[in-house]
Amino acid sequence: MGGLFLDPEGERRQLPAVNAAALIQFAISAIAVAAMVGLAALATRGRGAPPLDEATARRWLADEFPGRALDGLWLAADGKGCVARSDDRALILTRMGHGYAARQIAWAQVSAASLQDGRLRIPLGDVTAPRAILAMTAWPPKELAA
Amino acid sequence: MKTFDPVTLATPFFIITVILEIVLARFGKLKADYETADTAVSLTMGLISSLAGVITAGASFAAAVWIYQHRLFTIPMTAVWAWALVFFAEDLTYYWFHRLSHERRIWWAAHVNHHSSQHYNLSTALRQTWTGGVAGTWALWLPLSFLGFPPAMVAIEKGVSLVYQYWIHTEAIRRLPRPIEAVFNTPSHHRVHHARNPRYLDRNYAGILIVWDRMFGTFQPELDEEAPRYGLVHNLGTFNIVRVAFHEWIGIAQDIARSPRHILGWLFGAPGWSPDGSRDTSAKLKAEWAARQTAPPRAERDAA
Ligand SMILES: [Zn+2]
Ligand SMILES: [Zn+2]
Numbered sequence: 001m002g003g004l005f006l007d008p009e010g011e012r013r014q015l016p017a018v019n020a021a022a023l024i025q026f027a028i029s030a031i032a033v034a035a036m037v038g039l040a041a042l043a044t045r046g047r048g049a050p051p052l053d054e055a056t057a058r059r060w061l062a063d064e065f066p067g068r069a070l071d072g073l074w075l076a077a078d079g080k081g082c083v084a085r086s087d088d089r090a091l092i093l094t095r096m097g098h099g100y101a102a103r104q105i106a107w108a109q110v111s112a113a114s115l116q117d118g119r120l121r122i123p124l125g126d127v128t129a130p131r132a133i134l135a136m137t138a139w140p141p142k143e144l145a146a
Numbered sequence: 147m148k149t150f151d152p153v154t155l156a157t158p159f160f161i162i163t164v165i166l167e168i169v170l171a172r173f174g175k176l177k178a179d180y181e182t183a184d185t186a187v188s189l190t191m192g193l194i195s196s197l198a199g200v201i202t203a204g205a206s207f208a209a210a211v212w213i214y215q216h217r218l219f220t221i222p223m224t225a226v227w228a229w230a231l232v233f234f235a236e237d238l239t240y241y242w243f244h245r246l247s248h249e250r251r252i253w254w255a256a257h258v259n260h261h262s263s264q265h266y267n268l269s270t271a272l273r274q275t276w277t278g279g280v281a282g283t284w285a286l287w288l289p290l291s292f293l294g295f296p297p298a299m300v301a302i303e304k305g306v307s308l309v310y311q312y313w314i315h316t317e318a319i320r321r322l323p324r325p326i327e328a329v330f331n332t333p334s335h336h337r338v339h340h341a342r343n344p345r346y347l348d349r350n351y352a353g354i355l356i357v358w359d360r361m362f363g364t365f366q367p368e369l370d371e372e373a374p375r376y377g378l379v380h381n382l383g384t385f386n387i388v389r390v391a392f393h394e395w396i397g398i399a400q401d402i403a404r405s406p407r408h409i410l411g412w413l414f415g416a417p418g419w420s421p422d423g424s425r426d427t428s429a430k431l432k433a434e435w436a437a438r439q440t441a442p443p444r445a446e447r448d449a450a
Contacts, residue, residue: 022200025154026193026196026197029157029193029196030193032161033189033190033192033193035165036161036164036165036168036185036189036269037182037185037186037189039165039168039169040168040180040181040182040185040186040269041182043168043169043171043172043180044172044180044181044182048181063375066434066435066438067438094383096264096381096382096383096385097181097183097184097263097264097265098179098181098264098265099264099265099375099376099377099381100381101380101381101382101383102380102381103380103383124383126383127389127393127396127397127400128380128382128383128384128389128393128397129382129383129384130383130384130389132383
């Protein structure tokens, strides 16, 4: 558990008298973290996940919501997610790293959402996924406007 | 005997190997999937967890020292047999700590952080909780001090286990020779542990020895026909580190506020437990998955 970068010896010394050695160690670790993140950014430049296509979206939705039939599927214009309709539910994928986060909410909430600057903001009401923001050219979809 | 911290000693090795994994993957020399935001969250979780550890380490170590003063036996820290014994005792303790951390929501709230990446690489190993001390699972190691293992010896062995578990967080190593896979926790076994595929959920709790999972019925080998998909049953939709660190605690608080009379279930039920069973627990997901293996998919049924 804890103590990944500091020594328990130091931890055992009287608190809150944080000693200089531990602080220096922490600072070096923080610099190392920044360097590793920078390296990851450099090494993965131009190698992000490809834009979400329909086949991939359907495969993800089938894994995340097994057995749910899709009545419609709308991909985000920037390929970073999608909205699908299944009966009265909206199934939503949003890009996270090289994968996706999936959530479902009532379809009515999604169809009522409006476009702002080409982005559809859907509140998901979940601490781990507060909202989905999807680039859409038009909303609600024409085929459902009737 | 002079004590030391294996984790501190290993930290330069952690840094060098993460760098190597990133660089070698970049040039196609090994398999590793890094993503910048994900790596930043994992490493920052590790960095801050070392600070969070400072706050509770004093209290937990003091508890161990107090228990040790009332010990049953006196086990010498200088004897080889004592180290052999503490190796097995600590590893068994780790197995149950880890299993409890997955099976009860209050402890999952702390451990979930280690599992919330959809990636699996060496940086994932450093994705450590900030709230382990608060969750109190360190108490599980107190019986070792009561038996008579010096608290420093237990602390060193815990560190050895953590360092061991570092290198298994990689996709670069596929399978090791059979005798090793049979006895030790390996990259293959631990990939299963980090997977969200229903058949892989809540399996392979091992620290160093996989034999505990084989003994207690929680072992699942990695199958060639089913590649692990990493992360949580409901993956995070944010890289906000405060949400990443505390989301399950917030979830528990929200549930208790909504329905206080179910407080025991919210705290000590399985992760995903709810009074009406409407949410997903691993047991439910496993059962649904098993049912799908024997029943035809809905589309085929509807057509028939
Ligand atoms: Zn775990
Ligand atoms: Zn792990």
